[in-house]
Amino acid sequence: MQELTSMRLTTQRQIILEELLKVTSHPTANEVYDMVRKRLPRIGLGTVYRNLELMAETGMILKLEVGGTQKRFDATVAPHYHIRCMECGKVDDIKMPVQEGINEIAAQVSHYQILGHHIEFTGLCSDCTGSQQKTSIN
Amino acid sequence: MQELTSMRLTTQRQIILEELLKVTSHPTANEVYDMVRKRLPRIGLGTVYRNLELMAETGMILKLEVGGTQKRFDATVAPHYHIRCMECGKVDDIKMPVQEGINEIAAQVSHYQILGHHIEFTGLCSDCTGSQQKTSIN
């Protein structure tokens, strides 16, 4: 685990965080790379991955490992849920109350020590509605 | 979308499904490959991927795109939730009632057409408890 105190404040880190704070779209590492490169053309993709991972470890940002193969990153660290468009893969926030009780229910029915939960809705965004109709999974 | 009727029942498909039905561990494609290879040593990894994807499309099995970068597969198709061990990555079922109401809540607060949801708990499995302590995310 990375210590917050030992993390140097480099230009790259500042800009990565700034760019992430600008958007609510939960960009992938590669999308962050594209955003940051407009201001720091010589930044390396590895630096972006390294720092996103590091910032997620320290809790500065959130790493979402939701559907789809890529990791996504979110500067909103307060607990909240997400919805993913099955058609285009876009991920948005769902502004609904956090389901407080369900961790306790889960603790009762499993042998795990519960640390948290995440709800991911699947659906069709307004751009993709119309062209597609699929059946609900659960 | 693949038609169920047009899907031939090949030895490979039978064995992939049989092996998947044997376990409750939500194996990755590669783990399925290893399991199946014990009975069909000459099967190709592509065949495993192809057929898992196909069976997921027809609804014979469930494809889980939960935390972690790899896809996992589940022969239990009835709606249910999962818990993932933060330490070893293992995924287990959580036998708790499906939260019926939350799709409607989500529909009200978003512009998406809601198709479903999935809840993923994170925690520490009984094997990993003790060595680690982490703070809850949400």
Add this chain to the structure above:
DNA sequence: TTCTGTCTTGAGATATGTTACCATATAATA
């Protein structure tokens, strides 16, 4: 049966996403 067209497979090539490595550069500190 044998033929014929279609579906499926296995093997390898390719694509995609991520991490590791290392020489150089740089922020923090004394």
Add this chain to the structure above:
DNA sequence: TATTATATGGTAACATATCTCAAGACAGAA
């Protein structure tokens, strides 16, 4: 500043997933 541990950028390596295609297997027609 001079020092030094840490961070960077470029590239290679790796892991996962998908694509391609010739050869094989199968179902239905002849």
